[in-house]
Amino acid sequence: MRVSLIQLAVDPAEPTAARRERAAGLVRAQRGRDLVVLPELWTIGAFAFDSFTTGSEPLNGPTATAMSAAARDAGVWLHAGSILERDPDGALFNTSLLFAPDGTLARTYRKIHLFGFDQGEAVLLSAGHDIVTAPLPETVLGLATCYDLRFPELFRALVDAGAQTLVIPAGWPERRRAHWTLLARARAVEDQAYVLACGTAGTHAGVQQAGHSLVIDPWGEVLAEAGPDEQVLTADLDMDRVARTREEFPALRNRVLGR
Numbered sequence: 001m002r003v004s005l006i007q008l009a010v011d012p013a014e015p016t017a018a019r020r021e022r023a024a025g026l027v028r029a030q031r032g033r034d035l036v037v038l039p040e041l042w043t044i045g046a047f048a049f050d051s052f053t054t055g056s057e058p059l060n061g062p063t064a065t066a067m068s069a070a071a072r073d074a075g076v077w078l079h080a081g082s083i084l085e086r087d088p089d090g091a092l093f094n095t096s097l098l099f100a101p102d103g104t105l106a107r108t109y110r111k112i113h114l115f116g117f118d119q120g121e122a123v124l125l126s127a128g129h130d131i132v133t134a135p136l137p138e139t140v141l142g143l144a145t146c147y148d149l150r151f152p153e154l155f156r157a158l159v160d161a162g163a164q165t166l167v168i169p170a171g172w173p174e175r176r177r178a179h180w181t182l183l184a185r186a187r188a189v190e191d192q193a194y195v196l197a198c199g200t201a202g203t204h205a206g207v208q209q210a211g212h213s214l215v216i217d218p219w220g221e222v223l224a225e226a227g228p229d230e231q232v233l234t235a236d237l238d239m240d241r242v243a244r245t246r247e248e249f250p251a252l253r254n255r256v257l258g259r
């Protein structure tokens with residue numbers, strides 16, 4: 001499976017509409033790949049809390065419309081990262097969007113673990129509750145978002161639901177980059193799954209982003225790692241490796257608790 005992770009720079013000087021158009025162009029340039037991934041809240045920035053209300057949009061809003069068209073034009077599965085979803089009652093969610101190659105919105109995932117303790121996302125948004133997987137021709141995706149990475153029980157639930165490739169869009173700060181790398185590799189090793197972890201670059205709301213998006217195999221080896229700046233990271237994945245790893249080193253089968 002050929003994957004591209006688009007590590008977008010979120011720069012407050014760039015209007016959202018311009019970034020949306022730029023992101024759509026980058027997606028279109030990935031024709032020939034099987035799956036393309038964008039980061040968390042790349043329209044406004046994961047830490048731009050002051051813009052959370054004005055930057056919110058419905059599931060048929062401008063970002064979803066542009067990403068649907070880009071997926072269709074490129075003929076790829078597109079995990080379009082996440083948007084600030086405003087539901088019909090006005091509640092806000094951090095919602096990931098997965099588009100099929102014909103542009104259909106195949107899945108949404110509302111971030112379960114909201115970041116910020118007693119401020120920011122944690123107080124401004126509503127949390128999701130649903131475990132979301134998506135069967136693709138080559139693999140089964142399990143969806144999670146950024147801070148979710150710190151909660152291994154979510155990933156175990158995704159694996160129990162059939163996930164083989166864990167997709168994690170993020171807006172992770174440089175200050176905690178060591179955690180990002182460590183936890184992403186840990187999730188790959190403990191769940192014996194590919195991890196596609198796509199972050200943002202640049203600085204927004206005074207928070208320098210880590211970049212360093214990662215493609216990690218089910219043995220925990222880093223197959224590809226981005227630098228700090230905007231970059232398209234590509235990798236070719238051997239999907240048989242998930243089943244082989246789980247067969248040859250059957251730690252998942254040896255679970256005693258929580259089954």
Ligand SMILES: NC(=O)CCC(=O)C(=O)O
Pocket residue numbers: 040046115145146147148150170171172173176179
């Ligand atoms: N957007 C986020 O979820 C940030 C998470 C984070 O900074 C951390 O877990 O550390």
